[in-house]
Each structure stands twice: as structure tokens, then as C-alpha cells.
Amino acid sequence: MSTPAAQYVPGQASADGIAARARGLTKAYGSGETTVLALDSVDVDIARGRFTAVMGPSGSGKSTLMHCLAGLDTVSAGQVWLGDTEITGLKERELTRLRRDRIGFMFQSFNLIPTLNAAENITLPMDIAGKKADEKWLDQVIDTLGLRDRLGHRPSQLSGGQQQRVACARALASRPELIFADEPTGNLDSRAGLEVLGFLREAVDQLGQTVVMVTHDPGAAAHSDLVLFLADGRIVDEMERPTAEAVLERMKRFDVSRAPFDGAPGEEAAPGGEAVPGEEAAPGEGAPAEGTPRDGGIASDGTPGKD
Numbered sequence: 001m002s003t004p005a006a007q008y009v010p011g012q013a014s015a016d017g018i019a020a021r022a023r024g025l026t027k028a029y030g031s032g033e034t035t036v037l038a039l040d041s042v043d044v045d046i047a048r049g050r051f052t053a054v055m056g057p058s059g060s061g062k063s064t065l066m067h068c069l070a071g072l073d074t075v076s077a078g079q080v081w082l083g084d085t086e087i088t089g090l091k092e093r094e095l096t097r098l099r100r101d102r103i104g105f106m107f108q109s110f111n112l113i114p115t116l117n118a119a120e121n122i123t124l125p126m127d128i129a130g131k132k133a134d135e136k137w138l139d140q141v142i143d144t145l146g147l148r149d150r151l152g153h154r155p156s157q158l159s160g161g162q163q164q165r166v167a168c169a170r171a172l173a174s175r176p177e178l179i180f181a182d183e184p185t186g187n188l189d190s191r192a193g194l195e196v197l198g199f200l201r202e203a204v205d206q207l208g209q210t211v212v213m214v215t216h217d218p219g220a221a222a223h224s225d226l227v228l229f230l231a232d233g234r235i236v237d238e239m240e241r242p243t244a245e246a247v248l249e250r251m252k253r254f255d256v257s258r259a260p261f262d263g264a265p266g267e268e269a270a271p272g273g274e275a276v277p278g279e280e281a282a283p284g285e286g287a288p289a290e291g292t293p294r295d296g297g298i299a300s301d302g303t304p305g306k307d
């Protein structure tokens with residue numbers, strides 16, 4: 001049974017079946033006349049063991065929501081919990097540890113370290129944290145993702161799809177409470193994108209993981225259990241057991257003339273658009289010692305750094 005938001009006491013939250021939770025989550029960028037309200041008092045529960053997709057027109061606040069839920073960005077107002085830990089108000093150092101220990105990340109641009117091979121990339125966050133991998137779990141992840149014979153390869157020796165599989169394995173390696181995937185198929189062709197979506201689905205169904213994925217693509221969203229629709233910084237709708245067609249129909253009802261979404265599905269509801277080479281920043285060189293995404297380069301948890 002859920003508790004009304006008004007009864008929440010700061011610092012406490014019921015974590016039963018809920019991997020992450022936000023109440024009154026508000027994020028404003030800038031100040032004065034130039035203020036942009038990216039999130040406007042969002043209440044959301046992310047169910048444990050489910051695959052949740054976040055969709056909405058460009059600029060609706062999808063990435064901001066993900067960043068605030070993952071402790072990658074500060075909030076202007078409201079509260080966010082990961083499990084029963086309130087993360088709003090945590091210091092950067094505590095947030096870094098929480099992200100590293102409890103959250104997995106996947107991004108459109110893979111964010112692999114070019115000088116490390118696949119196996120080293122997969123275990124990097126744990127290596128930096130000084131944690132020993134659970135070998136049985138790691139084996140299961142590597143086999144589920146079909147990476148066994150690619151472990152000695154560096155990212156440049158892997159296809160885009162294989163690189164994203166490595167990023168997926170890195171996100172899963174520490175068996176995190178929650179995996180955030182921001183457009184994970186955006187740089188992949190349809191086939192590789194479908195593969196990655198299939199693996200995320202398996203991570204939920206067979207490995208019991210919890211996944212939140214931001215996407216523009218109705219075909220990708222159709223792999224989820226639940227789609228949350230954002231518009232103008234608010235959650236305006238949700239859809240259980242989505243199909244690409246139903247999601248596309250729902251997306252058409254947004255004001256496309258003002259804020260077009262650019263992820264029309266492929267003919268067979270294939271995920272992701274065509275990759276536009278060179279649009280993404282190239283991964284940084286070398287591994288930073290500590291994993292804050294604002295340090296620049298690539299953080300140990302796979303989060304991109306500030307340019």
C-alpha cells in the first residue's frame with residue numbers, strides 16, 4: 001500500500017518494492033527571466049525489478065529527471081530516495097560512493113576507457129572501489145551478454161553494439177540496485193539496438209535487475225514494462241505493457257509544432273535512429289581516480305564528465 005506524499009518525513013521513505021522515489025522534484029536552470037523549469041514538482045516511484053522507460057518531447061526534462069534520480073545533478077526543491085536512502089542533501093563525496101556502489105549507468109556514447117580491454121572496463125568501477133567482483137554473477141552477466149570471447153579486446157577492436165554490451169556489463173557488474181540507461185541505443189544501428197534492448201530486458205527478467213531508460217524511440221520503449229511520459233517537466237501520462245504503435249500514438253498528441261520529438265520508429269519499430277557519427281564527444285583518455293561525473297573525462301561509474 002502506498003503512503004500519500006504528504007506523510008513523508010524528510011530522510012525516510014518506504015523502500016518496499018520501490019527502487020527510487022521522488023517527491024516534489026523540481027529543477028530550475030538559470031535565474032531571473034532566463035530561468036528554465038526543467039522539472040516541475042515531479043512525484044515518481046520506480047518499481048523494483050521492472051523496466052521503466054521515460055519518454056517525452058525534446059526538452060521535456062527526461063535527462064534531467066534521470067540525472068536527479070541518479071544523484072548526478074542537484075535538485076532545486078523536493079526529495080529523491082534511492083531505496084530508503086534520501087540522496088537529496090548528500091555531499092558530493094557520499095553521492096559519488098552511492099553512485100559507484102548502488103547504481104549502474106549506460107549512455108549513448110558508451111563511455112568506455114579506450115586503453116582498457118573489455119574485461120578491465122567491465123570491472124573498472126569495482127576495481128577503483130577496491131571491491132572484489134562476485135565471480136559467479138560476473139560470469140553470468142558476461143555469458144548473458146555474449147562477451148566471453150571479446151574480453152581481451154579494447155573498445156576500438158569492438159563494434160558499436162559490442163561496446164554497448166560491454167557498457168551494459170559494466171553497469172550490471174556490481175549488481176546495482178538500479179540501472180539508468182540514457183538513450184543506450186542512440187548510437188547503434190537497428191539490429192545492435194534491438195540486441196541491447198533484449199539484454200536489458202533479460203537483465204530485468206532473468207537477473208532481477210531494475211532498469212530506467214530514457215529514450216526518444218517508441219520501438220525501444222516497447223521493450224519496457226511501463227512508459228512514463230514527460231511534458232514540460234511533468235509526468236503527464238504512463239502506459240503499462242507498451243507497444244511501439246501505442247507509444248507513437250501517445251507521442252503524437254504532444255505539441256509537436258513547439259517541441260518536436262525526433263525519434264520516429266523504424267519500419268519495424270526498430271530501436272534508435274541512425275547513428276550520426278561524430279555527434280558524441282569522444283571518450284576521454286585514461287581513468288580518473290575518483291568517480292564524480294563533474295570531474296571531466298569519464299568517471300569510474302561510467303558517468304561522463306563535464307566538458
Ligand SMILES: Nc1ncnc2c1ncn2[C@@H]1O[C@H](COP(=O)(O)OP(=O)(O)OP(=O)(O)O)[C@@H](O)[C@H]1O
Pocket residue numbers: 029030036037038056057058059060061062063064065216
Ligand atoms: N545545464 C543546463 N542549463 C540550462 N538549461 C538546461 C540545462 N540542462 C537542461 N536544460 C533545459 O532543461 C530542459 C529539460 O532538458 P532535458 O535535457 O532534461 O530534456 P530532455 O527531455 O532530456 O531533452 P532531449 O530529448 O532533447 O535530450 C530543457 O529546456 C533544457 O534546455
